Amino acid sequence: MPQQVTQSPTPNSIPSLLMKERELSWQVATNLLISFKYAWAGIIYSFQTQRNFRIHVSVCVLAIALSIFLHLPSVEIAIIGITSGLVLVMELLNTAIESVVDLTVKQSYHELAKVAKDCAAGAVLVSAMVAVLVAAILILPPLVVVIRSAL
């Protein structure tokens, strides 16, 4: 049976290919402000629908507030900010992957849908464990000192 060979795109044809990809989009943000609006809508959607996202936002705010209250060095506050922020990013990606999987398989069971959702949830878990470990190492010692001096 003759095999169908797809030619790889030449550098000149790449811009027109990209245009075609964008044609598939139902709506395209026409400027930066509108892009921000859609990004914000995604964050609000996750906050309103995902309990875990709300928990992670609260813990993230608490960790940064505590590190400011304890007068941690700015590098340590930045590290806590990065690790906590990473958890929120993972949660947003997890929500995006869950939505795409549900859109694809609807309410039917599929082994690959399970793999995709479990791996996305695993990514959130790994980032959350790293964030807790980093926060515990940086926040706990000065927090214990403050609590002891208050007693």
Ligand SMILES: Nc1ncnc2c1ncn2[C@@H]1O[C@H](COP(=O)(O)OP(=O)(O)OP(=O)(O)O)[C@@H](O)[C@H]1O
């Ligand atoms: N269509 C599906 N096919 C196979 N397994 C699925 C499917 N949908 C969900 N699952 C399984 O059920 C689990 C929970 O799915 P769900 O969509 O509720 O995600 P979740 O991990 O609970 O989301 P959250 O991150 O909000 O807690 C998935 O991790 C997966 O193991």
